[in-house]
Amino acid sequence: MNIFEFMFVPMILLLTVVAPIWITLHYRSLNHSSRALSDDDRRALDDMLESVNRMSDRIENLEAILDADHPNWRESKESQ
Numbered sequence: 001m002n003i004f005e006f007m008f009v010p011m012i013l014l015l016t017v018v019a020p021i022w023i024t025l026h027y028r029s030l031n032h033s034s035r036a037l038s039d040d041d042r043r044a045l046d047d048m049l050e051s052v053n054r055m056s057d058r059i060e061n062l063e064a065i066l067d068a069d070h071p072n073w074r075e076s077k078e079s080q
Contacts, residue, residue: 016059020052 027045066073 016055020048020055023048024052
């Protein structure tokens, strides 16, 4: 098993879960600190939040598919 195979799942999780949440929380904290976002900033934030919601739904659907096709996929990854 090479390093790419080992890091594939963590990198996908980082890019699809952690990064969008991190970006969302970052912009929310900016919103609380400055309270005066421009219209462009507000639209960009709304677009990002919508993207995060879509990605979360996709992740849930992908996990449901994996659960149906390979019921023990979570345990098999933990044991490696």
